[in-house]
């Protein structure tokens with residue numbers, strides 16, 4: 001049985017753990033799926049490559065209100081799809097080849113599961129024989145997968161998940177999406193912009209229900225102008241549509257009324273669960289929590305010695321920037337076992353790349369209230385700034401929650417154009433502990449850029465006595 005200094009399971013963020021400083025280590029990289037993991041192949045990157053053309057396709061509507069008549073002559077789905085995967089697939093295969101050819105790395109393209117404390121069984125696959133390996137250290141970086149709810153009839157009909165929907169041969173005429181979170185919000189924008197009749201079935205009263213309530217309410221309202229949004233609605237069963245292909249969902253709304261929704265295609269977007277359960281961890285001493293996540297401490301150590309974990313398999317955030325950060329921490333801690341560092345999860349931001357965009361960091365207003373914090377709230381409309389006038393904006397805003405005592409930000413919640421970029425100075429302020437007033441007044445803000453909406457929101461928070469007004 002071959003023995004390694006290090007074994008990394010999962011080639012997404014796990015791939016970046018392997019460093020030149022480990023050139024004299026023998027390393028096993030184990031990957032059961034497409035090299036590069038979720039973000040590159042079926043996640044962040046292809047979705048955003050779809051969102052950009054979707055933004056273009058949706059622009060005639062906004063342009064019309066500003067006196068510019070544009071017509072959307074058409075959407076060439078195969079061209080959009082092939083541009084995206086023509087770019088991504090070679091990155092995945094190039095990354096795979098580069099990794100496979102490193103002299104100190106053995107790439108096992110097989111599913112791994114533990115059969116002993118530090119012993120992994122690699123299942124036979126495509127002519128590769130079943131193999132066992134051992135290693136001194138392991139990194140569990142094997143991600144998460146879509147949750148498929150047990151709706152009656154779902155196993156009898158064809159359906160898509162985010163893993164498959166981006167490679168469709170052609171656009172459907174209609175699409176029903178079950179779920180009201182990130183994936184539903186982003187794909188609803190993409191497909192609706194491309195002319196598909198989209199229905200979202202969400203069981204919560206609002207879409208993006210974990211966002212600040214005001215943001216989630218506004219998002220639900222605005223997406224509802226372009227998409228048939230059914231909130232507080234539960235799926236009762238799923239059948240094939242009577243005529244031809246497609247599906248029929250029987251749903252029940254908040255009043256208990258049953259109705260049916262028919263569509264060419266069904267997209268299930270009801271969350272992702274960690275892949276910890278695929279590793280047979282019972283033999284290792286690695287603890288898994290009630291939600292199926294590998295338990296890690298601040299240094300990304302599991303409860304078993306010399307086994308680290310990172311990313312979706314252990315993180316409640318399920319975000320690529322978090323997985324990347326944790327991979328840097330694990331790499332450092334593998335190389336410097338006597339000087340361990342901790343992950344910084346104080347201010348984890350996220351963005352939803354829909355239309356409108358949503359971005360958020362820190363506490364919502366409701367969380368600040370629940371925690372009994374002495375807080376102030378400022379809400380600034382994009383439309384109150386010069387760039388907002390230029391865009392004719394009537395719908396979007398920046399909402400800040402500030403700590404009255406320290407003058408620092410507790411949370412920031414943006415809904416509107418470029419929210420994912422506009423939020424960055426606010427993440428920076430929170431991470432470095434800069435008071436809101438200092439962020440606003442301690443630097444120039446370019447006039448009349450869109451970022452003035454952030455400056456004005458900061459200035460709308462109460463400033464500590466004696467703050468500079470200059």
Ligand SMILES: Cc1cc2nc3c(=O)[nH]c(=O)nc-3n(C[C@H](O)[C@H](O)[C@H](O)COP(=O)(O)OP(=O)(O)OC[C@H]3O[C@@H](n4cnc5c(N)ncnc54)[C@H](O)[C@@H]3O)c2cc1C
Nearest residue numbers: 010012013032033037038043044112143311312318319320
């Ligand atoms: C549609 C979609 C859009 C997203 N958009 C964003 C976004 O815009 N921004 C953002 O921050 N995040 C986004 N995410 C989330 C982000 O993709 C994930 O948080 C991130 O990719 C997780 O990285 P990871 O390294 O933990 O796991 P992965 O990248 O999933 O890597 C895990 C790898 O392990 C392999 N594996 C699993 N089990 C085994 C096993 N037993 N043996 C061998 N190999 C195994 C898998 O095949 C996979 O390749 C999105 C996710 C999805 C699904």
Ligand SMILES: NC(=O)c1ccc[n+]([C@@H]2O[C@H](COP(=O)([O-])OP(=O)(O)OC[C@H]3O[C@@H](n4cnc5c(N)ncnc54)[C@H](O)[C@@H]3O)[C@@H](O)[C@H]2O)c1
Nearest residue numbers: 149179180181182183184203269270271272317318351352
């Ligand atoms: N822009 C981004 O950063 C981005 C984009 C896409 C995905 N992601 C990551 O991927 C993860 C998965 O995305 P997602 O949208 O699937 O999950 P999500 O957790 O954002 O949303 C899941 C939705 O499904 C609903 N749901 C769950 N079980 C259900 C059931 N049985 N019946 C009906 N509805 C049900 C929930 O109420 C929720 O609205 C996200 O949590 C996020 O971390 C991130």
